[in-house]
Amino acid sequence: MNDQNEKITSFERLAPFMLRSRVVEIGRQRLEQVRKQLAFVLVTDDIAENSRKKALQLFPCPVFQCFSSHDLERFFGCHSTKMLGFRRSPLSSNAMKELKMYKITEDSLHKNPLPERPRVAILGASGIGRHHANWWHLEGAEVCAFLGSSKEKVAATTAKLQAIFPFAGKGYWDLAELLECEKPDIIDVCLPPELHVQGCEVALRAGCHVLCEKPFVYDAALSSQEMISQARALVELAAEKQLMLGICTQYAVAARFCLETCPPESGAVHHFHGRLTSPGANRARGAEQTWIDLSPHMLAAAQVAAPDASPDWNTLKTEFSGQRANAEFVCLRGAGQETLVVQIETHHADEPPLHVRELEFDGKQFAIAGKAGPDGVFQLEITTPLGQITRPDMLRQLIRSFKAGKVEVSGAAGLQNLEWMLKIMGK
Numbered sequence: 553m554n555d556q557n558e559k560i561t562s563f564e565r566l567a568p569f570m571l572r573s574r575v576v577e578i579g580r581q582r583l584e585q586v587r588k589q590l591a592f593v594l595v596t597d598d599i600a601e602n603s604r605k606k607a608l609q610l611f612p613c614p615v616f617q618c619f620s621s622h623d624l625e626r627f628f629g630c631h632s633t634k635m636l637g638f639r640r641s642p643l644s645s646n647a648m649k650e651l652k653m654y655k656i657t658e659d660s661l662h663k664n665p666l667p668e669r670p671r672v673a674i675l676g677a678s679g680i681g682r683h684h685a686n687w688w689h690l691e692g693a694e695v696c697a698f699l700g701s702s703k704e705k706v707a708a709t710t711a712k713l714q715a716i717f718p719f720a721g722k723g724y725w726d727l728a729e730l731l732e733c734e735k736p737d738i739i740d741v742c743l744p745p746e747l748h749v750q751g752c753e754v755a756l757r758a759g760c761h762v763l764c765e766k767p768f769v770y771d772a773a774l775s776s777q778e779m780i781s782q783a784r785a786l787v788e789l790a791a792e793k794q795l796m797l798g799i800c801t802q803y804a805v806a807a808r809f810c811l812e813t814c815p816p817e818s819g820a821v822h823h824f825h826g827r828l829t830s831p832g833a834n835r836a837r838g839a840e841q842t843w844i845d846l847s848p849h850m851l852a853a854a855q856v857a858a859p860d861a862s863p864d865w866n867t868l869k870t871e872f873s874g875q876r877a878n879a880e881f882v883c884l885r886g887a888g889q890e891t892l893v894v895q896i897e898t899h900h901a902d903e904p905p906l907h908v909r910e911l912e913f914d915g916k917q918f919a920i921a922g923k924a925g926p927d928g929v930f931q932l933e934i935t936t937p938l939g940q941i942t943r944p945d946m947l948r949q950l951i952r953s954f955k956a957g958k959v960e961v962s963g964a965a966g967l968q969n970l971e972w973m974l975k976i977m978g979k
Contacts, residue, residue: 563650567627570643577637578630587611590637591644594651596621597787597964599634600859607635608656618654618788620967621862632862632884653792665761665796666957670737673697673721673730673760675751678709680765681742682716684800687948688740689717690929691955696721697734699743727751731758738763738954745770745844749782752797756789761796763954766848767973768799768966776979783970787963798959799966801852802946803828803911805953806934808856810911810918814937820885821857821913825895826850829908832875832900843877843977846898851969852961853911854883858892861885863972870976875900879976 570576575591577583583593592614595607598621607615619627621634628636638644672688674681677698685695698713698721700706706723713719724730731754739755741748741764748764749771755762769783790797803826811821828846835841861883871878876899883892899908909920919935922945932943944952950960961969 563647564627566643566647566650570638570641570647571628573641573643575639575641575644576628577639578628578633580635583635583637584610586637586639587613589639591640592616592638592648592651594619594624594636594638596624596634597784597962598968599964601962603634603860604656611637614648614655616648616651616654617656617964618651618791620784620964620971622971634860654788665794666737666955668692669694670955671696671734672738672740673699673734673736674740674742675699675727675755676742676744676747677713678705679742681740682709682712683947684740684742684763684765684951685713685719686716687945687951688955689719690948691952693738693955694721695719696736697730698723699727699730700725727754731755731760736760741765746773749786752786753789756786756793756795756797759793759795761954762790763796763798763800763951764966765800766966766969767844768848768963768970770844770970776974779974779979780967780971783963783967787967790963796954796957796959797963797966798950798954799848799961799963799969800947800950801848801961801966801969802950803849804852804856804961804965805946805949806918806920806932807853807911807913809934809943810916810936811856811913813918813941814913814916816914818890820890821892822890823893823895823912823914824854824857825897825910825912826853827897827908827910827912829899829901829905831906832902835900837875837900839872839874839877840977842875842898842900843872843973845900847877847879847896847973847976848969850896850898851972852965854892854894854896855965855969857894857913858883858885861892863894863975864891865975868976870978875902881976 590613593611595617670693672693674685710723739760739762741751743751752762769779864882864884867882869880878897880895911918916937921933925931934941953960
């Protein structure tokens with residue numbers, strides 16, 4: 553990833569010269585006014601998908617996607633900006649050379665890069681990974697292999713998988729051998745968080761699309777900036793290789809369904825309250841661990857509620873105590889738009905209620921429960937203001953989309969999610 557880091561540094565060096573030369577245009581209205589004079593448009597990794605599509609439709613010049621809104625603030629001093637325009641000039645031409653691997657097109661957004669029955673390998677299939685494997689099987693993919701930590705673990709995991717569905721693949725304890733022998737289309741990374749980076753990078757370099765469990769990146773031995781840099785490098789590598797990279801924060805799927813079912817009356821959500829409780833048994837103890845395990849899901853729902861917003865960290869309030877981790881903050885939208893208040897409660901419970909999954913948007917509550925359907929397959933029952941609605945499992949929906957070539961939670965969204973998670977932890 554050194555080449556990519558050099559590209560970032562080179563672009564950053566050009567930034568002050570472009571500012572002094574007044575080739576940088578800020579603000580969507582301004583960009584529309586001068587769109588015929590622009591050499592290129594730069595959108596961030598954490599911009600909403602609809603905004604990205606609109607940029608491609610609106611501007612006749614090339615559109616590149618990389619960096620976060622925080623990077624743009626550092627480079628150009630623009631706060632909460634996710635789209636910049638650059639007027640034609642020699643400096644802009646040099647900048648475009650540095651960004652060429654990040655160019656996006658309509659074809660790249662709509663193309664389904666997978667065969668009808670993709671070959672999927674699961675990295676870590678003894679825990680949550682076995683459920684991933686089952687959903688892939690039910691969605692019609694071929695679960696061709698999995699990675700375990702030893703010969704003995706592989707044998708035990710094979711038996712677990714075969715007890716769930718007719719698994720006929722092979723277990724490996726060497727990733728390079730798995731990739732060489734199986735040549736999977738998709739790698740589903742369900743390893744411990746500290747191994748996510750290695751698993752994702754090796755898979756992407758081998759030409760595989762990657763779906764990664766949450767948190768996207770986390771290693772207690774690293775600094776916040778090191779973790780963010782690792783996540784950003786994976787996003788950039790996927791873009792360079794033109795491969796899909798998705799993150800399993802599946803409550804984003806649930807949040808979209810809730811907002812489609814009961815749209816906000818004013819067109820925008822002004823208050824989001826997420827509550828997520830999970831059993832504390834057999835888990836690492838402490839409020840910080842609760843936050844690492846559960847907050848990515850609720851933060852993903854908040855990202856859906858205000859896709860182009862940025863937190864005002866001066867408003868952050870947290871309560872980390874025992875097995876509970878709660879946070880409240882305000883998200884700022886663009887000029888003239890109202891803010892979004894975000895409240896998140898997470899809890900690893902040792903006593904009932906052990907399962908609480910609630911999303912609330914502007915006072916409209918959605919309680920998420922699950923049970924086996926008539927065919928024995930787990931499904932959701934969501935209590936909404938309009939009554940109870942049955943839906944496929946959130947993770948199954950996310951995997952179904954990925955198989956169809958659609959990433960529900962992109963690596964860029966996962967990067968933003970990670971930045972928020974770490975900031976709230978005080979990292």
